[in-house]
Amino acid sequence: MKSSRILLLLLLAAMPASVFAQHVQDRIYGRLITRDGDVYEGLIRWDKNEVGWVDLLDGSKRIEDEDRDHRRKRIRVFGIDFGAFDDGLRTRKSGIRFGHLRSIEKTGRDRALLTLRSGEQIEFRGGSTDLGHEIRGIVVEDKREGEITFDWRDFDRVEFLPTPRRIASIYGERLYGALTTREGDVFTGYVCWDVDEALDADVLDGRDEDGARRKIPFGEIDALIRERRNRTRVVLRDGDEVVLHGTNDVNDDNRGILILDPALGQIRVPWEAFDELRFEAPERPVTYRDFDGSGPLRGVVYTRDGDKYAGRIRWDDDEAASWEMLNGELDDLDFAVEFGFIREIERVSSRAARVTLRDGRTFELRGSNDVNDDNDGIVVELRNGDGVVIEWRDFDRVVFDKP
Secondary structure (H helix, E strand, C coil), X not given: CCHHHHHHHHHHHHCCHHHHHCCCCCECEEEEEECXXXXXXXXXXXXXXXXXXXXXXEEEEEEECCCHHHHHHCECCCCCECCCCCCCEEEEEEEEEHHHEEEEEEEECCEEEEEECCCXXXXXXXCCCCCCCCCCCEEEEECCCEEEEECCCCEEEEEECCCCCCCCCCCCCXXXXXXXXXXXXXXXXXXXXXXXXXXXXXXXXXXXXXXXEEXXXXXXXXXXXXXXXXXXXXXXXXXXXXXXXXXXXXXXXXXXXXXXXXXXXXXXXXXXXXXXXXXXXXXXXXXXXHCCCCCXXXXXXXXXXXXXXXXXXXXXXXXXXXXXXXXXXXXXXXEEXXXXXXXXXXXXXXXXXEEEECCCCEEEEECCCCCCXXXXXXXXXXXXXXXXXXXXXXXXXXXXXXC
């Protein structure tokens, strides 16, 4: 076993719970019930890299068209018949932050029923390793029995709970920091390195310039700086530095760095766009109490012809709730922006849209049917119950009501 990690785990385990009490409120916590009815409770690590309330559970969403009648008679805004059709159930890729969830109940080999804190229920299917038989394990740091790992067939459901104030973890704190891209943009939030390592006790490994294998716990690292395509400079908290190469943690085989921005959603930074990452502590942890399960999207949609329509909104004929994600790309970065954080979306061209967040930040996104002319239409349910669809070429902007 890795000696450096063993030493760190022993040190962490020996520390009193009060050391971590103010720092693990952002960690996922809950009660896991097995298919045999056994119950385990504690901090949860889901599919290896989801450990915090801000992390995304990915899957494919099953949609039942509640507005089927609207879809049969829906129209374009310029009076041209949009066409009648009815495709019943549909499946779309989706994602939701763990903080919005009340429970996850297994319903099949690769299916689960999600119950949100708002009471809404959605069926998710596999589409990633987050759900189904390919999951890389669900780890519970049980209060009585210690760490236990379950696979998909082992469990029946998970019920999420607020993280207790006084609780320790042998894995330490959730990684957090400020990432700078090669374009000079800075994104701050919770970190998942190589779409894998997310906690202090997780290990960065590589070979130093002498060829020696190094395994460094992230809790000992102050900064990671991309030196070249296949080299990373590691700045340690004690002031030492080492340049590593030879593994996907520190070269261009890296699968990307996730930044979970509490006021945006998720940004995936590929290795070629990465410059440096400096770890720091968050101003305050994002806790389970910061989420509510969200509600329906509402707002005003404006057309290029000067018309406007107010009501409930179904974006891309798909996303209808504020917990859902708008996807797009900017300078090779992949964005998943939670709709609840979006104040306005403005069409820039047939291939791009300007997204303005509630905190004032603006991003011009492209590369996804959420923000280009592959969009399936912006559906507005009016107060009188009628449904109107605005196609992308007719769309000007939307201003969302605050959730």
